[in-house]
Every structure is written in C-alpha cells, then in structure tokens.
Amino acid sequence: MENADVFLGLHDFLERMRRPTASDFVKSIKSFIVSFSNNAPDPERDSASVQEFFTKMEGSFRAHPLWSGCSEEELESAGEGLEKYVMTKLFSRVFASFADDVKRDEQLSEKMALIQQFIRPENLDIKPNFQNETSWLLAQKELLKINMHKAPRDKLVCLLSCCKVISNLLLNASIASNENPPGADEFLPVLIYVIIKANPPQLHSNLLYIQRYRGQSRLTGEAAYFFTNILSAESFISNIDANALSMEETEFGKNMESARALLSGLSSDVQALSNKSNLDEGVVPYSEPVETSSQASNAGVGPAVRPKFTVAKPRTEASHAKDQSTVMEVPSLSDLENKGAAILLNDHTGGRQAFRDYPYLFAQAGDLTFNDVEELLSQYKQLVFKYVSLSKGLNLTTASASLSNSEMHSQPHHESLKEFEDVRDVTSNDESAGEPHRIIDGSDGTSLFGEENDETRI
Numbered sequence: 001m002e003n004a005d006v007f008l009g010l011h012d013f014l015e016r017m018r019r020p021t022a023s024d025f026v027k028s029i030k031s032f033i034v035s036f037s038n039n040a041p042d043p044e045r046d047s048a049s050v051q052e053f054f055t056k057m058e059g060s061f062r063a064h065p066l067w068s069g070c071s072e073e074e075l076e077s078a079g080e081g082l083e084k085y086v087m088t089k090l091f092s093r094v095f096a097s098f099a100d101d102v103k104r105d106e107q108l109s110e111k112m113a114l115i116q117q118f119i120r121p122e123n124l125d126i127k128p129n130f131q132n133e134t135s136w137l138l139a140q141k142e143l144l145k146i147n148m149h150k151a152p153r154d155k156l157v158c159l160l161s162c163c164k165v166i167s168n169l170l171l172n173a174s175i176a177s178n179e180n181p182p183g184a185d186e187f188l189p190v191l192i193y194v195i196i197k198a199n200p201p202q203l204h205s206n207l208l209y210i211q212r213y214r215g216q217s218r219l220t221g222e223a224a225y226f227f228t229n230i231l232s233a234e235s236f237i238s239n240i241d242a243n244a245l246s247m248e249e250t251e252f253g254k255n256m257e258s259a260r261a262l263l264s265g266l267s268s269d270v271q272a273l274s275n276k277s278n279l280d281e282g283v284v285p286y287s288e289p290v291e292t293s294s295q296a297s298n299a300g301v302g303p304a305v306r307p308k309f310t311v312a313k314p315r316t317e318a319s320h321a322k323d324q325s326t327v328m329e330v331p332s333l334s335d336l337e338n339k340g341a342a343i344l345l346n347d348h349t350g351g352r353q354a355f356r357d358y359p360y361l362f363a364q365a366g367d368l369t370f371n372d373v374e375e376l377l378s379q380y381k382q383l384v385f386k387y388v389s390l391s392k393g394l395n396l397t398t399a400s401a402s403l404s405n406s407e408m409h410s411q412p413h414h415e416s417l418k419e420f421e422d423v424r425d426v427t428s429n430d431e432s433a434g435e436p437h438r439i440i441d442g443s444d445g446t447s448l449f450g451e452e453n454d455e456t457r458i
Contacts, residue, residue, distance in 0.1 A: 012074070013081025016066050025064075028057065029082075033089050041097050047212035050086070054215055057082055079215065084151040087213050091150040094213065096205040104204040108238060112199040115240060117259035119196060123245040124189035129177045132169055136190070139165040140198035146206050148375060152214035155206055156223060163226040166190050184229070192233045207234060 017026055032053050036046070058079045061067050067075060087094075096102055121131045142161040149155050170182040170190065195203070207230065210219075219227065236244065242252030368376075 010077075010081040010084055013078050013085070016078070019066065021064075022066060025057070025060070029086065033086065036090060037093050041093070043098060043208075043212065046094055050090075050213055051216060053086075054079065054083060079218075080153060083153065083213075083215055087152055088150045095150075095209050096202055101205050101208060105202045108204050108234070109199060109201065111240070112196045112237060113263060114256055114259040115237075115245075116196050116199060117262060118255040119193065119245065121189075121193060123247065124193055125246065126189050126193065127186070129179070130170055130173050130182070130186060130190065132173065135169050136166070136194050136197070139163075139169075139194045143195065143198045143200050146200055147202065152210050153218070156210050156214055156219075156227065159210075159230055160223060160226050162194065163187075163191065163229065166194060188229055188232060188236075191229055192236055195230075195233050196237060203234060207231060 016022055017029075036049060039046075058075070061078050062075060067078065070078075096105065121133070139162045142158055142165060145161075146155050146158040149158065167182075167187060170186055174180065174182050200206070210227065242249045245252065247255070
C-alpha cells in the first residue's frame with residue numbers, strides 16, 4: 001500500500017470512528033490502550049496481545065454497518081489506520097523498553113562505529129562493477145529516517161525504501177555490464193555495507209518492534225523478503241570477525257584498535273574543550289588531596305563532605321601566566337573548523353560518517369516535503385545551540401543577529417510543537433501523501449475522535 005493510500009486510509013478510519021455508531025469500537029480501543037499500558041512489560045505477551053487485538057478488531061470491522069459494502073482495499077486501510085493509531089499511542093511503552101534490547105542496540109552501534117572506519121566493499125566480496133558508494137548514500141538516507149516514525153509500517157517502509165534503492169542500483173549496474181540480474185548473493189553484501197556505513201541508531205530495537213507489532217498478515221511478499229534480508233544483515237554484523245571480512249586476524253585486530261583509538265581521540269578532544277571552559281570560568285575539577293600527617297591525626301573527626309568542584313580564587317597576571325604554561329593550549333574555533341575540514345577532505349569516506357545524522361545534507365530542493373519542515377527546524381536549532389555553546393566555551397562572539405532571530409522565534413515555536421505533538425505522532429512523515437497533514441489530534445483541545453472526557457470518544 002502506497003504512503004498516500006495509507007494516509008487517506010488513516011483519515012477515513014478516524015472519520016468513521018467519530019460517528020456515533022462507532023462508539024463500541026472507540027470504547028474497545030480506549031480500554032485496550034489503558035489496560036495494556038498498565039500491565040508490566042513482557043515482550044512475548046505484549047506482542048501476542050496486540051496481534052490478537054488487531055485481528056479481533058479487523059474482524060469486527062467487516063461485520064459492522066460502518067464498513068458495509070466496502071472493498072477489500074478500504075477494509076485494509078481501516079486495519080492500517082487502527083495499527084498506526086494504537087501503536088503510536090503505545091510507542092513509548094513498547095519500544096526499546098527492555099534492558100536487554102537497549103544493551104544490544106549499544107553493542108551493535110559501537111561495533112558498526114568501529115568497523116565502518118576501515119571496511120571496504122572488497123571486504124564483503126562486492127564486485128567492482130556493483131560498487132557505487134556515492135549512490136549508496138541514497139540508501140543510507142532512507143535507512144536513517146527510521147527513527148522519525150513511530151508506526152511499525154512507517155518504520156518498515158524506511159527499510160524497504162533502502163532495500164529498493166540498493167536493488168535498483170544493482171539491477172542498473174548488471175544491465176550496464178551485460179550481466180545476469182543480481183540475486184541475494186549480490187544484494188546482501190551491499191545491504192550489510194550500507195547498514196554499517198549508516199549505523200542507524202537503535203537498529204536492533206527497531207527490527208524487534210516491527211517483528212512484534214507489525215500486522216503479521218501484512219508482513220508478506222516483497223516486504224517479508226527484504227525484511228528477512230535485513231535481519232540476516234543484522235545477524236552478520238553482530239557476529240562479524242576477521243574471517244567474515246576476508247582479513248587476517250592480526251590485520252583485523254589492528255584495524256579495530258586503530259578505530260577505537262580514533263573514536264577515543266575524538267571523545268578526548270571534546271573533554272579537553274570542556275575542561276578548558278571550566279578553567280576559564282574559574283571552576284576546576286576536584287582531585288583527591290594527599291592526606292598529611294596533621295590531617296591523619298584528626299582522623300577521629302567525622303569526614304567533611306568533599307565537593308566535586310571548587311571555585312578557584314581570582315588569579316593574578318603572574319599566576320595566570322604560570323598556569324598557562326601547565327595547561328595545553330586549546331585552538332580557537334577557527335582553528336578547529338580548519339582542522340575538521342582537513343580531516344573531512346582526507347577522509348576516504350568523503351565525510352559521510354560524520355554527516356550520517358544529517359540526512360537532508362544530501363537532499364535536493366525537490367526531495368523535500370511539507371513533512372520535512374519540522375525535522376529540518378529541529379536540526380537547525382540543534383546546530384545553532386552547538387555552535388553557540390562551542391563559541392561561548394572558547395570565549396568567542398557569535399553573530400548577534402542570528403542569535404536574536406533564534407531567540408525571537410524559540411518560544412512561539414515551542415508552544416507550536418507542544419500543540420502539534422499528538423498530530424505528529426499519528427500522521428508524521430507520510431511522505432508522498434500529496435497534501436499537508438491536517439491537524440487531527442490535540443490541537444483544538446479535543447482528543448482524536450472527539451471531545452475529552454467522553455467515554456465513547458478517545
């Protein structure tokens with residue numbers, strides 16, 4: 001089902017739920033969400049409960065006058081609307097809510113962060129005529145959209161879009177080189193490479209979420225094929241070793257250590273900037289004092305509470321000069337920018353890893369939709385905050401006009417976001433819908449299906 005069809009299907013579903021004859025359905029949906037949220041988390045039981053509820057409700061739709069005379073497509077749309085609404089409401093309760101899943105996410109992300117520093121297409125036996133890292137960025141972009149969504153289907157669409165980009169690129173490459181159409185042996189290595197380079201956050205939790213809460217009757221055909229390949233790719237990456245990358249053990253070990261050192265160095269640079277900022281503000285990290293003999297004699301006295309930080313006394317010019325000789329010189333913001341630009345230029349990946357959290361960097365104006373505006377604004381605010389914070393930390397001034405403009409709009413937009421939150425939850429990022437999302441939930445003081453505090457309305 002296309003994105004536009006799903007959006008219209010959700011809209012139709014919500015409209016039908018507002019009718020008086022749908023009161024029993026509304027009560028059932030509301031009751032399920034409340035009772036489910038009050039139960040202790042259990043992945044197997046939760047999944048079975050949700051799937052059973054969807055099956056029961058969709059069966060009831062078919063027998064109800066509200067859908068009398070409707071086609072299979074319309075009934076399918078109703079099921080999609082139900083799934084999207086319910087899972088959006090339950091998202092915070094079921095997504096990455098188990099410690100084991102969160103740990104797996106962290107381990108997988110850390111492993112990909114290391115391997116992506118040195119992996120090459122040749123390590124996965126990808127043929128030269130199938131190698132197209134520039135175009136693979138499009139697949140990475142689709143994959144990185146997965147955390148912009150809450151509904152299982154919307155997350156699945158991101159995965160399928162990534163797979164289709166890869167599949168089409170491979171097909172075009174095979175036609176250009178007069179080879180047979182590529183199969184799984186050609187597709188899976190490229191998919192693994194793209195996933196490693198993209199390193200999407202919470203990949204494991206996203207895959208489990210789709211497995212557990214996407215309607216089983218809808219996870220079939222092409223969707224099932226591509227999703228199975230992604231599960232295989234995750235398993236391969238989790239167990240990746242020297243042999244899997246056609247490397248010697250010693251070479252693999254050295255590469256992993258070098259990657260750790262590189263990532264650790266980046267972390268140390270950030271810490272150094274933080275320490276420099278503390279010193280400039282007269283706040284120094286607390287260090288454990290050496291106990292003198294006179295202090296030891298007072299051991300009977302209860303220990304004083306030792307603060308983590310102490311405020312340094314004002315320094316004279318002489319003491320300041322002395323301190324400067326013992327503190328590593330921290331480069332200016334301009335120096336840091338120049339250094340970073342040089343690193344990016346010498347990066348064999350073209351800096352793609354550094355920009356993985358900014359998928360719109362590679363977008364054209366025609367690629368953007370109405371639904372991208374909020375995400376772009378959020379990224380802009382993060383960028384401004386990071387830049388201003390870094391500038392302040394280095395005692396540099398920033399463009400006052402830009403800052404004033406940001407401050408001027410921050411408060412009204414904050415209110416707008418609060419107002420729009422529930423709307424975005426249910427209707428966010430249905431790209432290709434062909435029209436801007438309508439405000440359906442929460443913006444006018446009413447709930448999704450009608451007035452608040454009415455048992456027949458949600």
